[in-house]
Amino acid sequence: MNNRILNPVLALVFIFLLPACNHAQQESLQSTSTVPELKQDTASDQIFLSITGDTLYPVVQTEKEWRAQLTDAEFNVLREAGTERAFTGEFWDNKKKGIYTCAACGLPLFDSATKFKSGTGWPSYYQPIKKENVKEIVDTSYGMRRVEVVCARCGGHLGHVFEDGPKPTGLRYCLNSVSLDFVPKEK
Incomplete structure (x- = not known):
């Protein structure tokens, strides 16, 4: 009889405490949103948490594995922080609705709804x-001070963010x- 009462009570306590933990985690993430200094070793073995508490496990590969997986142009940008020429990339003027992935x-x-x-x-x-x-x-x-944007899962160089x-x-x-x-939205 005691278990019949105790189990639902424990379930209710768990249900009410879970959102509180998530809220505290969100506040902790927001309070540490300062931009870190660039380091020689970018520690690709770090674990980054999403706002929902899901863990983004790092993708760690050797240079040889990245070279086998990526095209030469992708390797140059994603792994060596290169930059493609302006107005030559596939997506600079893409107007289709969808999601942009690493x-x-x-x-x-990024979602196409935030593209401009x-x-x-x-x-x-x-x-x-x-x-x-x-x-x-x-x-x-x-000789410039900019803010580089990298993928939080694999550390791939994406570009830069500016305040304009x-x-x-x-x-x-x-x-x-x-x-x-680019993954187009289904109609």
């Missing part, structure tokens, strides 16, 4: 699908088409 690991990154015409020649978005799906790193290469975008965020995630794959 070309290296398939993680959903920036005039730069690269696909531009004002926010990622989930902030936790991208990592921002201070980039001081070439449209509302509602004021941000412009300026990305290389070659670092993305």
Whole structure:
């Protein structure tokens, strides 16, 4: 008889405590949203958490494995932080509805609903699908101070984010088409 009462009570306690844990985790993630300094070793073995508490396990491969998986252009951008020429990428003027994913690991990154015409020649978005799906790193290469955007799962270089975008965020995630794959929305 005691188990009949105790089990439903424990279930209710669990149901009410779970959202509180998730809320605390969200506050913790939001309070640590500062941009880290660029390091020589970008620690691709770190685990990044999504806002829903799902764990994004890192994709760790050797240079040889990445070279076998990616085209030369993809490898240059995603693994060596290269940049494709403006107005040459496949997606800079793509107007189709869908989701843009990381070309290296398939993680959903940006929704076409946040894409806008920036005039730069690269696909531009004002926010990622989930902030936790991208990592921002201070980039001081070439004598400039910029913020590099990388995939949070595989560490692939996507592009840079600038503070000259449209509302509602004021941000412009300026990305290389070659670092993305496009999954059209089904009709």
